[in-house]
Amino acid sequence: MSEEKSAPISWLFKMAWRDSRKNRSRLLLFTSSIILGIAALVAVYSFRDNLQRDINDQAKLLTGADLTIDSRNAIRKPVAAMLDTLGDQRAKQLDFASMLYFVKSQGSRLVQIKALQGDYPFYGELETTPAKAAKAIKNGRNALVDRTVMLQFKAKPGDSIKVGKLSFAIAGFLDNAPGQTGFSTTIAPVVYIPLQYLPETGLATFGSRIHYSYFYQFNQPEQLPVLLKKLQPLMDREGLDLETVESKKRSTGRSFQDLSRFLALAGFVALLLGCIGVGSAIHVYVNEKIAAISTLRCLGVKAWEAFFIFLIQITFIGLAGAIAGAALGTGIQFLLPVVLKDFLPVEFTMQVSWIAILQGILTGLIISVLFALPSLLAVRLVSPLNAIRLSFEPVQASKEPLKWLVYFAIFLFITGFSYLQMESWIQAFTFSGSIIAAIAVFYGLSVLLLFLVRKTLSSGLSYTWRQGFSNLYRPNNQTLMLIVSIGLSTALIATLYFVQGILISKVSLSTGKTQPNMVLFDIQSNQESSVAALTKQYRLPLMNQVPVITMRLEEINGKNAADLAKADSLKAQPKGDGNQRRESPGRAFKGEMRATYQDKLTPAETITSGKWTGRVNSPSDKIYVSLDQGYAERINVKIGDRITFNVQGMLIPTIVGSLRKVDWGRVQTNFRVVFPLGVLEEAPKFHVIMTRVPDMKVSAEFQSQVVRNFPNISVIDLGLVLQVLDELLGKISFVIRFMASFSMITGWIVLVSAVRSSKNQRLREIVLLRTIGARGGQILRITAIEYLFLGLFSAAAGMIMAITGSWALAVYSFGTAFQPPVVPALLLFGSVTLIVVITGMLSSTGVLRRSPLEVLRKDS
Amino acid sequence: METILNIREVSKSYQSAGTSLTILDKISFSIQKGSTVAITGPSGSGKTTLLGLCAGLDRASDGSVELNNVVLDRLSEDQRAAVRNRHVGFIFQNFQLLPTLTALENIMVPLELRGEKNIRPRALELLEKVGLSARGDHYPVQLSGGEQQRISLARAFSNTPAILFADEPTGNLDGETSEKVIRLLFDLNKEAGTTLVIVTHDMDLAARADRIIRLKSGVIISDEQKTYV
Known part of the structure; x- marks a missing residue:
């Protein structure tokens, strides 16, 4: 039909641009909800890219050799003789756990002894203070001792230590060694000694648990694959493990892939929260646009054209948000290495990762459009008749099949994104299913809470209380969406806190007053009775x-x-x-x-x-x-x-x-x-x-006595282990909290955005109330009561979810009882409520400062 | 004289609370090109519903609507939108200017929709005709009610429509402003030779039209043609 001429595409863009002019700050506020989510993703992606590049570049420094051959058992002589012929340069290391005794301070501690022979590492170096100490261990009975242990026992270079039966002079502090991370040294601090003195220590005897390593350097490493192929059958037969620079690259990359996957998913949760916020704000936005849309429809704009005008608008605003998020994320990536420094095996170098930025922008764009689509589709259903009716008909889109298609697309996108991170469909479906289930549970909880309070709220309450509460039900309210987003972020933070508590208390319980707190192992049969006697001598129980x-x-x-x-x-x-x-x-x-x-x-x-x-x-x-x-x-x-x-x-x-x-x-x-x-x-x-030792003093005395009398026996002080574990959990939970804070702040931005987007709904009524004589204080009270309910509901929903989740984790995963920490839980509950009230109040006070006439005129 | 709008046996009913509510009941009339017609009646008589059907904003439950030789009954919503853009102009009681567009941009919208080029001079000319050439860059919120309705008039005439529908055009204006707007409406209409259909309960305004159709409870109770001696 010739009549059916469509509006030019350029005009749709022009209209989108024009219409956004008066709403730009508002639209930017909507999109700010996704900025942090994108920032988190881009930061994680950039970190992952940079780390992978650094691992690739520094893999030789991680292994320190072109080839490493390992065995947990003693190597048979003919095999050892063959191993001594490989490579252009070779080194050998035997490592095992043993007690280290500081002669001056009489302190002792379980450490990892590395008895080294040869010029290992061939790439990189043993970093020591003083620098020349690394060479000193090749020229005599010298040792390099991990810095943390040195500091613990206030030892200095030149002091004496005893390893087994033999004394060594400390050549210097060991600051770093190939492949060593902050945590690996906390858990098992390293001490290097020359291999030639190992027999004299008396520690390398039958039954000792020794790990054997052979390191090789090849002048032509490109020939290594041929050699490896030849060696493989022998390695399999003898139970030896091979590690090359390439395999180290892969294994290190893999272990950090898990970390970056976790971080990316945490960022994605923040992004999803933001998107729920955007979706809800766009819903209010579209409803406010019904008059304009129906006028355009009267003037001849087709349903899809009207839809495209707003789609273009949202796409560009989403793009702006995604770009802003990507820029922020590129900045935040500088923080991640600080947060994760104790876990990193390589020296981290920072570069802008354009791929990460592109991925972030694309994700942000797709997800903001997807979440806006259910509301945007309703634009097509706005009837031109609304322009001549006195009251506007709300858009009825619940039966719209396309809307369900969009919901399905959202589910697919979440699942697809999760799959890209986890590379397992089962895990991806579990993740997206859990997200949707969590949102559904929050939705159900909010409906239930609203229902219960509505039922129990006394009609005898004052007007301000009733009005404040009923505000939660008003048309276009965002109560449920706010409870979901604030509640979900509260639940995340609270669960993390509770789980950390569960783990710590589980470990503390294990080391409770009736439980042993010191383990002595590697006791030979002929030493058993003497060690038991020594223990009794210190009035310690044999448990x-x-x-x-x-x-x-x-x-x-x-x-x-x-x-x-x-x-x-x-x-x-x-x-x-x-x-x-x-x-x-x-x-x-x-x-x-x-x-x-x-x-x-x-x-x-x-x-x-x-x-x-x-x-x-x-x-x-x-x-x-x-x-x-x-x-x-x-x-x-x-x-x-x-x-x-x-x-x-x-x-x-x-x-x-x-x-x-x-x-x-x-x-x-x-x-x-x-x-x-x-x-x-x-x-x-x-x-x-x-x-079980009663205190640190007895522990130290008993340990040094054991080490002096029985140098081969190792002692584990569980108090120290607990301390290390506490520190480790603290650092891990800091990383998790860092990522969860994105969700928390996003929840708050969603709150600000929702308050702002529903402000227009409130204006008319506040002005009407003021016109008929309501005082500013009364209006503020009404607002405060509304946000108080909102804060209480969100925090309560979040806490219920966190307590239920933590209880389930405690009982089913950790096999322990769960008692929520009352004071921190109440503090978190109160803080969330207070933040919601303050944000709501601050956003509403602006209305009170303006004259009713000004507002009415602007609103008309 | 050529017929521009032909309404035959048109009925409109809605389902409300399980029962059928008839708003218009078998209405028939036709309007000649270039004429001015007022549709009047008390509140709830079906005036606005009738205007919606005539302008192709809604579909009749029964009967047929033919606008400028196009039968609207079987057209989709988008096809009717195209007909509106080509043949119809609107003036609303509450002006319905697009709040995010300036006065000049509001006038240009119908022309832009058609993909016409060089439309700015035409829009400026109309802006001058309604006496608001100095206010082209102002947004609706910066204009008074009378000024907004004058911009609305300029927009309605911008695409030189074959027929113009005005829904209570002075309903939101004071007496003096109403008079200015009505005079402007009739002047522009005369100059453009457009057919004008006004829905109003203001009998003074209705009296200015060539013909007055009176509605009550969804049926036409009178149809008076002004005779010129």
Whole structure:
């Protein structure tokens, strides 16, 4: 039909531009809700890109060598001889946990001893103070000691330390070593000594848990892949691990991928919150535009053209928000390395990542348009008749099929985005489903809270109270949306706080007054009675005395590692999460394990299936062992299966007699495999003794006595572990809070934006109230009461969610009781309410300062 | 004389609380090109609904509406929008200027919608005709009610419509301003030769039209043609 000429596209853009002129500050306020979310995403993306680049650039410094060969077991002589021929330069290191004794201060601490021979690292260097100290350990009985330990015991270069039976002079502070992070040194501080003195320490004896490393430098590293291919069968046979610069790049990248995924998802939650805010504000905006839209429709603008005018407007405003967010995010990325510095393995360099910026802008643009679409689609349904009617008909779009299509697109986008972060559809659907479920729960809670208060609110209350409360129901109110966004951010913050408390209290509980707080291990059989006597001498209780036998798996149901590996390779293994828990046969057979023997179950153990056997009476009896149920699942054995263990060369056939549930959280020795009495008594073993020291003074004295008398024995002071754990949790929760703060601030911006966008709705009534004589104080009271209810509802909904979530986590994940910390919870509840009231009041006072006439005229 | 609007057996009813509410009941009349017609009646008589149907803003429940040789009954909303843009002008009781556009831009909108070029001189000419050439850059909120309605008149005539619908054009104005606006409306109409349909309950205004159609409870109770001696 010739009549059906469409408006020129350029005119749609022109109209969008013109219409935005008077609303620009308001639209920018809407879009400010997404700025922080985008900023968080861009910061995380930039950080990820920069980190990956740094890992790629500095991977050689992480490994310190072109090739590293590792083994947890002593390497056979012919293999060691072959290893000594590889590479153009080579170095060797044996590392193990041992006590370090400071002669001057008489202090001792469990450290990681690294006995080094050769010029490792070949790339980068051991950073020491003084710098020449790194070389000093090659020229004599010198040691490099981790800076934190040096400071702890107030030691200085030149002081003496004792490692096992041998004394060393401290050459200097060890500041950094290849691949070392802030945290790795807190948990296991490192001490370097020359390898040539290791035998004299007496620590490298049979049964010591030593980790062997061979480092190589190649003048032509490009030939390495050929060599690796040749070496691989030998490595597999001998149970040796290989690490190259490339594999280090991949593994380091992977571990930080998890961190950046988590950070990106946290940023995405903030962005989603902002988008809910934008969607809701656009809804009010469109409803206020009905008059203008119906006039345009009268003048001949088609339904889709009217829609496009506002779509163009929102797209550009979304783009502006996304660009502003990207700019802010590029700035914020400078903060992330400060927040994460203790976790980073490489020296972080900052560069603007244009890809991250582009990704952020694109995400912001898509998501702001998607969330605005449900309201924008309603523009098409505005009837031109509204222009000649006295009252405007609200836009009825609930039955609009396109709206449901948009909701579906939003769900797909959230799921798709999550998939890009998690690379697992199950996790992505779980994440997006959880987000939607959380929003639905908040929505339901808000409706319920409103309903309950409405039912219980007395009609005898004063006018200001009734008016303030009823404001929450007014047409175009944003009550539910505000409760969802403020409540969700409150819930996030509160849950993080509660979970941190649960973890700390769980650990504290484990080290409670009746629990052991010191573990002595690597006690040889001939030392057992002397150590027990020394413990008693210090009037310390012997709380747990357990023999530990090192062994490995030889056969399961008559099949050894090679048979099982072959059988597994023949089976077509479907990919998926279900198989991930099962250990590969190679892995199950490769590692050494530590088992014990006992006639009774400990309090941490419960039999879940089969029958417990505590003793074997005759050598000809069958040996029934008990397995931890998780371990049995991983190596795929059940009750009645036959397992042969190799105990230091002696093969011991056993039958799986029972499966146990083990509470690994308890501070005591727990084992995957438990033998009955009468089997392993004569096997080579060491012992573990647990005790409880009353204070730090006794702890220090007892430890130094143990180290002096029995240099091979290691002591773990759980008080120190708790302190480290507390510090670690503190830092992790700081990172999480840093990301959660984006959601918190976004929630607040959504609040400001919502108050502003619904202001026009309020103006007329406030002016009317003032015209008929309401005092400013009364109007302020009404406003305060409205926001008080809003704040109370949001904070209550958030707290209910946080307490329920934390309780579920405590009971089902951490297996502990949960008691919410009352004072912090009340403080958070009060703060959120107060912030909402203050924000609402500040946004409304402007109306009171203007004359009713001015407002009426502007509003007309 | 040629017919520009032909209404045949038009009815309009709404579903309200489960019952059918008839607003217009089998209305028939036709309007000749160039004439001025007033539709009057008490509140609730169906005047505004009738105007909505005549201008293609709404669809009749029954009967047929033919505007400038285009039968509107089966046209989609967008097709009717195109007809409005080409043939129809509007003047509203509450002016309905687009609040985010300046006075001049409001006048230009119907022409821009058609994709016409060089429209600014035409808009400025109309602005001058309504006596507001100095206020072209002002937004509606900066104009008085009378000024807003004069801008509304200029906008209505900007696309030289074949027919102009005015819904209570003086309903929101005082007596003196009303008189100025009405004089301007009739002058512009005469100059452009447009057909004018005014919905009003102001009998003084209705008396200025060539013909007065009176409605009551959804039916025409009288249809008087002014005779010139």
